[in-house]
Amino acid sequence: MRYRPWLGPIKRLGATALLAGMVSGCIQVRAPDKPIEINLNVKIQQEVVVRLQQDAKDLIQNNPELFPK
Amino acid sequence: MTRSNFKSRLLGAALVGLLALSAPALAQDAVSAAKAAGQVGEQADGYLGIKGSVSGEVRQAVDALNIKRRAAYTDLAAKRGVTVADMAAVTGCQTLATRVSQGQIYRIGSGDWQVKGAGPIALPDYCASASQ
Numbered sequence: 001m002r003y004r005p006w007l008g009p010i011k012r013l014g015a016t017a018l019l020a021g022m023v024s025g026c027i028q029v030r031a032p033d034k035p036i037e038i039n040l041n042v043k044i045q046q047e048v049v050v051r052l053q054q055d056a057k058d059l060i061q062n063n064p065e066l067f068p069k
Numbered sequence: 070m071t072r073s074n075f076k077s078r079l080l081g082a083a084l085v086g087l088l089a090l091s092a093p094a095l096a097q098d099a100v101s102a103a104k105a106a107g108q109v110g111e112q113a114d115g116y117l118g119i120k121g122s123v124s125g126e127v128r129q130a131v132d133a134l135n136i137k138r139r140a141a142y143t144d145l146a147a148k149r150g151v152t153v154a155d156m157a158a159v160t161g162c163q164t165l166a167t168r169v170s171q172g173q174i175y176r177i178g179s180g181d182w183q184v185k186g187a188g189p190i191a192l193p194d195y196c197a198s199a200s201q
Contacts, residue, residue, distance in 0.1 A: 052156060055149065056160040056162070060164065060168070063141060067138075
């Protein structure tokens, strides 16, 4: 390849333009006005409940000392 | 050291040993009594909770059972490939349904403690499929 000293600055300029384009293309994220609600309640999939409920029943039945009435 | 002093120390050590041996049974009894007294109750998260202030003995008993429960949940969760919290919560559905007697307290989510009435407890929605 031939040595072309004028190519360097052009490449750099291109990269800068690309970066600028990327930055301006970013989605602006604004903090919501309302406070974020943190839900301390249990969130669980119904399917998981179905799958695990026999295990849970067995666990209680086989370890009554951990689950006193 | 006098002889009687030594004797009482020996008796103390023996008592401590006896306590250590019967600790699980004691924890169970202490929790049962505290549940009946409305100081301790089942929670939807699968663990026992304490309402207000209780004696150190009760607190220790509750902690002991909760630690054992967590160990059991962790074990099962690993076997089934679910989170410990999920395993605990599903068990919580069962304990709320089967381990709370009328007059005892229970708690769902971060809500207040409630006293179980004559009817069944209104379980959280995700428990709906859990047969009782």
